Amino acid sequence: MSLHYLPFSSLNLAAWDNCVAAAQPELPYAYAWWLRIVAGRWDAVVELGPAGEYRSVLPLPYKRRPWGRELFQPAFTQQLGLLTTSTSQYKDVAEYLLLISSRYTKGYQQLNVDNSLFSTNSAYKTRQRVTYHLSLAPDFPTLLQAYDSSSQRRLRQNLARPVPLVVQEATTLEPFITLFKQTKGEAASLSARHYARLRRLVAAAQQRGQALLYEVRTPAPDAELLAAALFIRERNTLIYLFAAASPRGRQLSAPTLLLSHVIAQHAGTPNLILDFEGSVIPSIARFFANFGAQPVPYTTFTLTLRPWYLQWMR
Structure with missing residues (x-):
């Protein structure tokens, strides 16, 4: 079992959806049908099992730009990040990101509430956002x-x-x-x-x-x-x-x-949990809290690698 960077053309979408359905946290945004609508295509870092099954996935929606490929967070998709199953042996999102930093020139991603990223890599700038959860x-x-x-x-x-x-x-x-x-x-x-x-x-x-x-x-x-x-x-x-x-x-x-x-x-x-999807606007965050919802943090990262023709600069 090992981690593999797979372009979209190499992804087994049936194995992908099986993994997402068995994974934590529960993210509708990560299913292939959702990503096909909001992003079109995506690459991924995948943990493969011995029978070719997917044991964990890190979806990487991207856009092609003149300066290279750029990660982005699709609309109507609050969180993505690493989803792991009970059979996964790799739980640290930083291990997955080691496989991608040289493949994208820049970008932004919102991880999920089960992911932690405390990167010492200067290419990644991390911040924390908050969603609100209410147990029903x-x-x-x-x-x-x-x-x-x-x-x-x-x-x-x-x-x-x-x-x-x-x-x-x-x-x-x-x-x-x-x-x-x-x-x-x-x-x-x-x-x-x-x-x-x-x-x-x-x-x-x-x-x-x-x-x-x-x-x-x-x-x-x-x-x-x-x-x-x-x-x-x-x-x-x-x-x-x-x-x-x-x-x-x-x-x-x-x-x-x-x-x-x-x-x-x-x-x-x-x-059952009601996820209010949080907000960076204080008045909206207070509105969610008014129902007894509790803040739950999640991490975002910005990839700040410079293009190859600027890499000589220090």
Whole structure:
């Protein structure tokens, strides 16, 4: 058993998916169908077993640039990094990275919460980000008690309305995308091709029974869309992947109602974790913490190797 750097053309995608399905942590982003949509192609460092099975994988999405190949973190993919199975003998992501540093001129990757990277290699600059996790094993009354007082108050205020707002399953993604473009489009820097990939991603996840799409609207006849959110279920993980809310929706606490509804629906599920996907924006991070979610760190790295024609410089 040993580690091998494999170009995309040499990857056995069936063996790849078998490994991802058996690996920790549980990452829907690492499956071949997901990576094909968001990245197109990727190389990898793979731990091969004696029968040719994959015992661990480190996916490496890349783009071709004039200066060489550049690692990148695909949109709608919060974490990748090293995924290992119970039979893996190589658990240190640094061992895998030893095989790649000379193959890429630069790049950026977000590892997962099970990976640690404390590199002394000057080519790698590491930083720490934070996601938020909430265990959904307790029953909903117990989870509700852990909400902050302002979130509890917003839920009570909604119930006191003559016609409370109601969270419902969405039947189509398009109003959601329109709302996102109107409220976050420029700041998110998403192009038409990103939205096309999102449509394909949701369609593929729906085919696999993994997509949950919810929305909050005003009462009929207006039925104005106030907030919407997309969740992806992967075994014991529920991921808050994509969300949007209008200014009026935020004013009416629609995002709080939506998230609380999803928490209530899945409360009491043993081992299930709601992953809020974190945020570098303090106000959003506080919003996640308001539901009793706890911060969980993960590492990012930037590869800063210079092109070959600058390597002589010291």
